Amino acid sequence: MSFWELIVSLLGQGLVITLLTTVLAAILALVLGFIGGLMRLSKNKFIRFIVAIYVEVFRGTSLLVQLFWIYFVLPMFGLRMSALTAAVLAIGLNYGAYTSEVVRSGIQSVDEGQTEASIALNFTRVQRMRRIIIPQAFIMMLPNLGNQLIELFKSTSLVALITLTDLTYQANVLNATTLQTTQIFTALLVIYFVIAWPMTKGMKMLERKMTEGRM
Amino acid sequence: MSEPIVRYNNVTKYFDDLQVLDGIDFEIQPGEKVALIGPSGSGKTTFARLLMTLEEITDGTIEVEGDYLWHEQDDNGDLKPASTDHLRKVRSNIGMVFQHFHLFPHMTVLENVMEAPVTVQGRDKKEAKKSAEDMLDKVGLLDKADTYPAQLSGGQKQRVAIARALVMDPKVLIFDEPTSALDPELVGEVLDVIKDIADQGDTSILLITHEMDFAKEVADRIAFFDGGKIIEDGPPSEILYNPQAPRLKEFLERFMNTQSSPE
Ligand SMILES: Nc1ncnc2c1ncn2[C@@H]1O[C@H](COP(=O)(O)OP(=O)(O)O)[C@@H](O)[C@H]1O
Ligand SMILES: [Mg+2]
Numbered sequence: 288m289s290f291w292e293l294i295v296s297l298l299g300q301g302l303v304i305t306l307l308t309t310v311l312a313a314i315l316a317l318v319l320g321f322i323g324g325l326m327r328l329s330k331n332k333f334i335r336f337i338v339a340i341y342v343e344v345f346r347g348t349s350l351l352v353q354l355f356w357i358y359f360v361l362p363m364f365g366l367r368m369s370a371l372t373a374a375v376l377a378i379g380l381n382y383g384a385y386t387s388e389v390v391r392s393g394i395q396s397v398d399e400g401q402t403e404a405s406i407a408l409n410f411t412r413v414q415r416m417r418r419i420i421i422p423q424a425f426i427m428m429l430p431n432l433g434n435q436l437i438e439l440f441k442s443t444s445l446v447a448l449i450t451l452t453d454l455t456y457q458a459n460v461l462n463a464t465t466l467q468t469t470q471i472f473t474a475l476l477v478i479y480f481v482i483a484w485p486m487t488k489g490m491k492m493l494e495r496k497m498t499e500g501r502m
Numbered sequence: 503m504s505e506p507i508v509r510y511n512n513v514t515k516y517f518d519d520l521q522v523l524d525g526i527d528f529e530i531q532p533g534e535k536v537a538l539i540g541p542s543g544s545g546k547t548t549f550a551r552l553l554m555t556l557e558e559i560t561d562g563t564i565e566v567e568g569d570y571l572w573h574e575q576d577d578n579g580d581l582k583p584a585s586t587d588h589l590r591k592v593r594s595n596i597g598m599v600f601q602h603f604h605l606f607p608h609m610t611v612l613e614n615v616m617e618a619p620v621t622v623q624g625r626d627k628k629e630a631k632k633s634a635e636d637m638l639d640k641v642g643l644l645d646k647a648d649t650y651p652a653q654l655s656g657g658q659k660q661r662v663a664i665a666r667a668l669v670m671d672p673k674v675l676i677f678d679e680p681t682s683a684l685d686p687e688l689v690g691e692v693l694d695v696i697k698d699i700a701d702q703g704d705t706s707i708l709l710i711t712h713e714m715d716f717a718k719e720v721a722d723r724i725a726f727f728d729g730g731k732i733i734e735d736g737p738p739s740e741i742l743y744n745p746q747a748p749r750l751k752e753f754l755e756r757f758m759n760t761q762s763s764p765e
Contacts, residue, residue, distance in 0.1 A: 400604035407554050407598040408618035408670060409590055418621055422608050501607055501650045 294461060294471065301457030302478065308374050308453060309440045315379025316439065317432075320386025325416075327391045338387065345384035351445050353377045358449040370451040374443070382439050389435065393428035394420060426497050433490030437483050444479075454478060505568060507532045507595075507673055507706050508553065513562035515548055515730075522548045524730040525562065530674065535700050535707040537717035537738075540727030541753060546710045549727070550676045553708070554598045555589060566592050567673070597672030601679045603659040605651040605666070611638065612647040615666045623670070630669075637665040641695050657688030661695050668699065674706045675699070681713065689713075696720065714757065718742055726750045 326338045345353065358373040368376070397420050405415040447456035458475040462468055506529040515523035522545045530536055538546045551557040553564060555571065563581070564571040571592045573581040584592070606614050615634035619625045625633075638644045641661040651659055660680055667675060677696065681689040693716050700707055700720040711717050717724055717738065724741040726734045726749075733747045745751045 398604070400600065400602055401606065403556055404600065404604035404606070406556060406593075407596075407600075407667070409594050409622050410618070411586075411590070411622075414621050418617065419606055423606075426608065501652055 290465065290467075293465075294474065297457045297461055298454060298474065298478065301452060301454035304371070304452055304456075305440075305443050305454040306482075308371065308378065308443045308446060308451070311375040312378035312382065312443070313436055313439055315375060316382035316386050316435070319379060319383025320390050323383060323387030324390025324394065327387060328394060342384045342387055345381050350377065350381045350442055351448065353381055354445060354449050370446070370449050373449060374446040374451050378439060378442060378446075382435060385435060386432070389428050389431045390424070393424035393431075396427050397423045426494075429490065429494045429497065433487070433494070436490070437486055440483060440486065441479065504532060506530060506565075507534075507567055508708075509565040510549075511563045511565070513549075513552065513564060514560050515545070515552060515557065516560045522730050523552075523560075526730075526732060528725070528732060528735075530706050530708060532673070533704040533706055535709065535720050535722050537721035537724045538708065538710045538727055539712070539714070539717060539724060539741075539753075544727040545730040546727050547678055550598070550678055550708060550710060553674070554596055554676055555593050556598075566595050594670075595673040596676065597667035597670055597674070598676040598678070599660070599663050599667050599680050601683050603651075603656075603663045603683075605659055605662055607651055610648050610650055611643065611654070611662050614651065614662055615669050618666070618670055633669055634665070637669045638662070640668075640698070641665045642691075655688060656684045657691045660684065660692045664692075664695055664699070668705075672705065674708060677707065677709045677711070679710055679712065681711075712757075714742065714754075726753070728753070 323338045323341065326334050327342075329335055354374065354377040357377045358368075358370060361368070361373075401419055401423065402415065405419050410419065443453060444455040446453050447459060450456070454475065458471050462471050465471070508528075508530040510526050510528040513523055513526045513528075514521070526549065538549070540546055548557055552559050553566075553571070559572045563573055569592050570581065570584065571589070572584055574584045574588050576582050606617065609617060612631070612634055615637055616627075616630050619630040619633060620627055623630075635644060635647065638647055641664055643658060643661055643665070646654060646658065646662075651662065654662065664680075680696065681692050684692065693713065696707075696709070697716075697720055699705060707720070709717065709721065721738055723736065724738050725732045726741060726745075726747070728747075728749045734741060734745065734750050741750070742754065745754055
């Protein structure tokens with residue numbers, strides 16, 4: 288195998304892991320964010336309190352420390368998991384905390400009149416949320432959610448530190464074995480950028496498409 | 503006499519320490535069109551919002567077709583606060599058109615009108631679409647069915663809002679200053695639609711308005727609100743041309759002086 292073939296093959300494998308981690312963690316973050324955001328708006332004080340703790344803990348400590356804790360500390364309590372599972376869990380929980388704030392403020396930014404019109408039309412609370420409030424809130428959340436997705440994608444490079452063989456991990460291995468530092472880390476930079484950039488553009492397009500003529 | 507469709511019994515409303523409604527008794531008969539007039543801040547909106555269940559009642563009761571709106575009777579016949587299901591059941595008789603329309607901006611005009619029949623009443627989509635289109639035709643906006651509210655004028659928005667409320671077939675329809683947010687040249691088209699509904703339907707109407715000429719034209723009865731009370735209540739001719747209460751005389755005089763009649 289030639290030098291370049293080796294680079295492409297290893298970085299390619301790493302890229303697959305990076306994208307897999309991104310997609311799974313983003314799904315987890317979105318689900319947790321919506322559940323957390325809705326719970327944050329609950330009438331029940333205790334439910335709001337639980338979410339507040341979750342959000343503060345995960346915003347108040349760094350993602351790297353959370354990764355270490357989940358991968359290296361939880362096994363001591365008998366909770367052993369693969370590096371991929373730990374990575375998805377840590378990133379999903381971390382970004383879920385931020386997303387819940389985005390969801391909460393998005394829902395709160397929907398005009399009170401929308402709730403009143405829904406009550407006047409006799410919607411139940413759940414129908415109102417599902418059909419009227421969340422669809423409008425979602426459009427307002429899109430720019431923030433888009434930014435978070437890109438932040439999340441870039442933050443996956445940290446998972447190399449818990450031995451997950453992602454793009455950054457493979458680049459490190461290649462660097463150590465070939466010592467072609469400039470080429471390898473430049474390739475790494477370019478790959479991250481080439482993925483993040485269309486993501487930004489894609490989110491902008493989605494935003495435009497969803498608001499066109501409506502808002 | 504038939505049973506009233508709406509009856510307020512000694513209804514009182516406080517916002518914290520501020521008393522806004524002061525022991526109001528009031529009835530609306532089936533099919534009756536009642537206009538509420540009175541100075542700003544006198545409690546008209548709050549009075550109507552209690553019926554739409556947008557504000558909670560502090561004291562007294564409201565009945566809709568003989569059912570308590572805010573209360574339920576337990577086995578001993580004592581009143582307790584209504585459950586959500588009970589509230590929804592009684593509320594289904596009431597509809598409301600707001601000053602600021604509150605159309606759903608993420609839905610087309612047709613979807614705005616179809617949404618509640620499908621989601622709330624569980625009606626068949628095709629059939630609901632048909633009724634929605636009929637309703638849009640009635641308010642003269644069938645050609646706008648596929649546009650979004652943001653592209654409509656204020657008058658058109660309010661006509662869609664009226665169609666959206668009407669399609670639910672309420673027994674009582676509340677209008678809270680339906681033309682106050684509109685440019686003067688758009689008021690007429692909305693009043694025409696309300697007039698049509700008043701003339702055709704057996705829907706009871708509760709209309710809060712500052713348009714005295716219009717109130718006279720559509721209402722069977724006008725009630726004058728002041729300081730959280732209904733001070734005077736009677737046929738338009740009596741209220742407008744033979745007012746008794748000094749506060750009402752004052753209100754009408756001030757009104758005639760500041761507002762130029764559109765006729
Ligand atoms: N949500 C509220 N909280 C506190 N005070 C309110 C609220 N809504 C209305 N009020 C007060 O109640 C009084 C009656 O208001 P309203 O019913 O809107 O009168 P009107 O429609 O006749 O102008 C006013 O003094 C108003 O400031
Ligand atoms: Mg008012």
